[in-house]
Amino acid sequence: MSLSNIIFIDSLPSLDIHGIDRDYARIKINEFIEDNFIMGNEVIVIVHGMGTGILAKETLKTLSNNKKVVDYQKSRENIGCTLVKIIKKK
Numbered sequence: 651m652s653l654s655n656i657i658f659i660d661s662l663p664s665l666d667i668h669g670i671d672r673d674y675a676r677i678k679i680n681e682f683i684e685d686n687f688i689m690g691n692e693v694i695v696i697v698h699g700m701g702t703g704i705l706a707k708e709t710l711k712t713l714s715n716n717k718k719v720v721d722y723q724k725s726r727e728n729i730g731c732t733l734v735k736i737i738k739k740k
Contacts, residue, residue: 653723653733656693664695664731672708679712683736687718690739699730706732 656662665682667675679696686694696713698705709732713722718736725731 653693653721653735654726656725656733657727659695659725659727659731659733662693662695662733663689663691664697666697667705667709668697668699670705672704675705675708676712679709680716683716683718683734687736687739692735692738694734694736695725696732696734697730698732706730 663682663686665678667678670678675698682694682696696709698709700706710722713719713732713734719734720737721735722732725733
């Protein structure tokens with residue numbers, strides 16, 4: 651499944667990190683990825699908002715450092731969200 655083909659993100663598992671600081675966001679994102687890996691979900695959504703861009707930058711940094719993340723990109727329909735593809739559990 652390619653992230654560019656995903657249009658409807660409402661049915662995907664999502665994590666909303668609005669209003670939390672960078673350090674806590676990093677922890678929550680990594681926990682969310684691990685939980686979804688265990689559950690066998692392949693695509694998840696991180697809702698960071700648009701604001702000043704601090705949480706969006708931290709989200710991208712965290713995703714680039716997580717070994718379970720295969721691919722990620724900002725949603726075409728909502729730039730305050732990032733779509734994340736994680737490895738499949740074997």
